[in-house]
Amino acid sequence: MNTVEAPVAPAVEDRWPMLEEAPTGLVTRGAAAAAATLFRTATKRLGISVSEDGSPADIVLHRPEEFYARISRHGLIGFGEAYLTGAWDAPELGETLTVLCRDIRDLLPGWAQKAGAVYERRRGAADLNTPENAREHIGHHYDLSNDLFALFLDPTMSYSSALFSSLPSTEDLAIAQHRKIDRILDEAEVGPGTRLLEIGTGWGELALRAAARGAQVTTVTLSVEQADLARRRIGAAGLAHRVDVELRDYRAVDGTYDAVVSVEMIEAVGARFWPVYFAKIDEVLAPGGTAVIQAITMPHDRMLATRNLETWITKYIFPGGLLPSTEAIAGATEEHTRLRMRSRLSFGPHYAETLRRWDTAVRDRADEVRSLGFDETFLRMWHFYLEYSRAGFAAGYIDVQQLTFTRDEAR
Incomplete structure (x- = not known):
């Protein structure tokens, strides 16, 4: 498996306006801890290896705190945004995403899906x-x-x-x-x-x-x-x-x-x-x-x-x-x-x-x-x-x- 070097996080002024800063605060820390547990459980069940120390894995978390904060607040949108900022990488991105996609309906337990619905953004008139x-x-x-x-x-x-x-x-x-x-x-x-x-x-x-x-x-x-x-x-x-x-x-x-x-x-x-x-x-x-x-x-x-x-x-x-x-x-x-x-x-x-x-x-x-x-x-x-x-x-x-x-x- 190829190793993945940590990308440098883009400067704030270089980010697109819709790419918000990672959420912070006491509530976010608690939600991020819960998200980390759910993520580790799901990836382990699917046979996806995860690294937080830079060692080779299917998913390499360069900035775990940011990654978990984003997915705890914005779910799959946060998952993608964390990739944009370089908070995580995958040596074989398509293959890893395919494994996740095959299980997308049951990736999270029912209670977690209902809790996540609180943060889902609804489309507007625009x-x-x-x-x-x-x-x-x-x-x-x-x-x-x-x-x-x-x-x-x-x-x-x-x-x-x-x-x-x-x-x-x-x-x-x-x-x-x-x-x-x-x-x-x-x-x-x-x-x-x-x-x-x-x-x-x-x-x-x-x-x-x-x-x-x-x-x-x-x-x-x-x-x-x-x-x-x-x-x-x-x-x-x-x-x-x-x-x-x-x-x-x-x-x-x-x-x-x-x-x-x-x-x-x-x-x-x-x-x-x-x-x-x-x-x-x-x-x-x-x-x-x-x-x-x-x-x-x-x-x-x-x-x-x-x-x-x-x-x-x-x-x-x-x-x-x-x-x-x-x-x-x-x-x-x-x-x-x-x-x-x-x-x-x-x-x-x-x-x-x-x-x-x-x-x-x-x-x-x-x-x-x-x-x-x-x-x-x-x-x-x-x-x-x-x-x-x-x-x-x-x-x-x-x-x-x-x-x-x-x-x-x-x-």
Whole structure:
């Protein structure tokens, strides 16, 4: 096992405003002591070794007092924040998080989960993906820097799960990304003359491949950076006459389309607007048309339990985000639209492999990330985000699915 040197704690002025100082005080000390006991019990039961003296272990606590104070006050958010500040490390972060994720429902005894609920932060109005908030939420992540994303994504600039021919795989990531895209286009029956609407442009690869099939594509996004690069890529391919990239909210889309596709966009919609999202697809879909969405999903009970709570991911990575459940998607379409799910493909392990490759690329090119102006705290945040996400898919706690819908024209 590799040893991990203690990182230097970032100076206060270098921390992001949302990264608060570790809580202190008499109450915190008592809560931290209880958290330490619970943490040691849980990790021992799971076979995860923990070191507080710098010796090799699965989890190395560089500043135990800060670590326990943060998790006692803010639970999983505090766990992630303690990683950002360098209070702890893990030589094999993804593997360790996967073990924890497999046991996430029973990681703490029931009484401890109820006690922790006292400190859970509920989402406010600013987290709702209203038309006013949605552009800011999207910009928070997707407008960070096209150059940053280009450092770790494959040449297709696809920022969603690839679909490999088999796992484990040494297949080129770009080939697996094209397989994912082509399956979506095949399901949607996209070919010459197809009027295609894409909700969520990304950096334009799906629109490029659809246009190359002869489709006429309208693709909408709220990311200024993504729209700019997508237009340039489409123009360079000589396909600008077939693709219209619009900086527009999905709710403002009009027209009629033979097919509608949307890749990992629903996660940025929010539960309140899922009926609106699907109703818009239903509204613009031509008779006999097909809609295909690729969605990251979570178990229905966990979605219900966490949908109104702030999480580490919503605080630092995707403000306003929420993973739907398959049941929630079916409920929204059946109650509010004429859309009916025709088929679905589940391929969560493929996302775990995709994320592993992205994380490796970021770490291999860390100096280039720094050269773009991103600091060490950002690098730790991004590593934790990618490995935290990978753990969810590897453990089977979250999934990614391609869902195909047709419309019940009798309704």
